[in-house]
Amino acid sequence: MSDPRGVDRRRFLQCMAWTGTGLLWSVAGGVLSSRAIGVGSAEAQSGPATFTFAQISDTHIGFKGAANPDARGTFEGAIARIKALDPRPAFLIHTGDITHGQKAGAFDTAAEALKGTGVERAFYVPGEHDVFADGGTEYLNRFAAGRPGRGWQSFDYAGVHFVGLVNVLGYKAGGLGSLGSEQLEWLERDVAGLSSSTPVVVFAHVPLWTVYPQWGWVTDDAGQALAYLKRFGSVTVLNGHIHQIMQKVEGNVTFHTARSTAFPQPAPGAAPAPGPLKVPVEELRGMLGVREVTYAPGRDRLVVVDASLA
Amino acid sequence: MRSRDHRRRWPVTVGTALLGLLLASSSPGRAQQETGFRVEIKAHGYHAPELTVSPGTTVTWINHDDDPHTVTSTDNVFRSAGIDTDETYSYTFTKAGTYEYYCTLHPLMTGKVVVRSGS
Numbered sequence: 001m002s003d004p005r006g007v008d009r010r011r012f013l014q015c016m017a018w019t020g021t022g023l024l025w026s027v028a029g030g031v032l033s034s035r036a037i038g039v040g041s042a043e044a045q046s047g048p049a050t051f052t053f054a055q056i057s058d059t060h061i062g063f064k065g066a067a068n069p070d071a072r073g074t075f076e077g078a079i080a081r082i083k084a085l086d087p088r089p090a091f092l093i094h095t096g097d098i099t100h101g102q103k104a105g106a107f108d109t110a111a112e113a114l115k116g117t118g119v120e121r122a123f124y125v126p127g128e129h130d131v132f133a134d135g136g137t138e139y140l141n142r143f144a145a146g147r148p149g150r151g152w153q154s155f156d157y158a159g160v161h162f163v164g165l166v167n168v169l170g171y172k173a174g175g176l177g178s179l180g181s182e183q184l185e186w187l188e189r190d191v192a193g194l195s196s197s198t199p200v201v202v203f204a205h206v207p208l209w210t211v212y213p214q215w216g217w218v219t220d221d222a223g224q225a226l227a228y229l230k231r232f233g234s235v236t237v238l239n240g241h242i243h244q245i246m247q248k249v250e251g252n253v254t255f256h257t258a259r260s261t262a263f264p265q266p267a268p269g270a271a272p273a274p275g276p277l278k279v280p281v282e283e284l285r286g287m288l289g290v291r292e293v294t295y296a297p298g299r300d301r302l303v304v305v306d307a308s309l310a
Numbered sequence: 311m312r313s314r315d316h317r318r319r320w321p322v323t324v325g326t327a328l329l330g331l332l333l334a335s336s337s338p339g340r341a342q343q344e345t346g347f348r349v350e351i352k353a354h355g356y357h358a359p360e361l362t363v364s365p366g367t368t369v370t371w372i373n374h375d376d377d378p379h380t381v382t383s384t385d386n387v388f389r390s391a392g393i394d395t396d397e398t399y400s401y402t403f404t405k406a407g408t409y410e411y412y413c414t415l416h417p418l419m420t421g422k423v424v425v426r427s428g429s
Contacts (some may be wrong), residue, residue: 043418065395066376067376101392101394129378131416132415133392134382171414171417172384172412172417173410174417175417175418176417176418215354273355273375274354274377275375275376275377276377277377
């Protein structure tokens, strides 16, 4: 694998080796299936295997608002949920708003705590809370040092191509989430050499589909990114930002937004403005959660399973 | 002169703000009070979104939302840190001009301060 797609392949191969010779069970399309995993790195190079990964989003480390007086506690609950997943996820993706208002030390707090999931590797994309105060300097130094570009990345795992996009660094007055021309050009090059049969997973903070522009729940130039992905037979888009589960299917592209671990937000248009939603205390954990995603060879759609913290 | 009373919310429109200005300036014995206007941040909006003031006026923004916000000049003239719930940010406008600003967390939030002599 060559740069810029060559993100830490060696560690991934180690990760594949870790799966060992056991029998991996997964639920795909509602059918419990199993397959032997025993070829490790050879399989990573030659063909896809069933695997799972976890998505966590909008942890908002440092949040102390009335919508969740114990946001650290629910974050720990999310970590426990991921730790309990069986099989263990191959890796973790965090779809941004790691911190709440870029509070001092919050990036380290999040990254250290997520080691408690037992998942070896985590991939991050920033939310606006992670970059608004300094234009992304702290985030990029912490999570994207040494990589070309401004935090975007891609990697391959077991035959699936993963792309992490950054759509919160181009915020301008009156504007929306945006990717920008430099990143779009990189994306076009990044996927140009891939076979159209390669499953693609895209993850980014702000939704890459039009959820609710009145609240900024949209990425203004996402259409161009999706045009580059149109030829692929299976594209899964994972976003955060809106703190609730929404799904949409458009051709071969399946969009999913994720819950937060910190606080819910109102449904689009259900309140005068977005923001932390106060709900009865007994309902809160049911509105927070994490996500498990399973890829099984031969199936066009990845299986996305959301688990609440209730 | 203008005055500011921390116990009282400033009106949310420019028109009523000016009325408040007249009332305050007609009150005797308040010469020590600071010069200023207040902009309320609530429901992801600046209230009032447009304000006209004289040079030397201090504008204070106070955030009533549970979300943090910023007050960031589009021309990099001023830039607040994150303003958390019930926190404030103040800036004193010394030169005439039109100052547009927005929230870097929620860029659909925009506002404007017009600084004009005799306002």
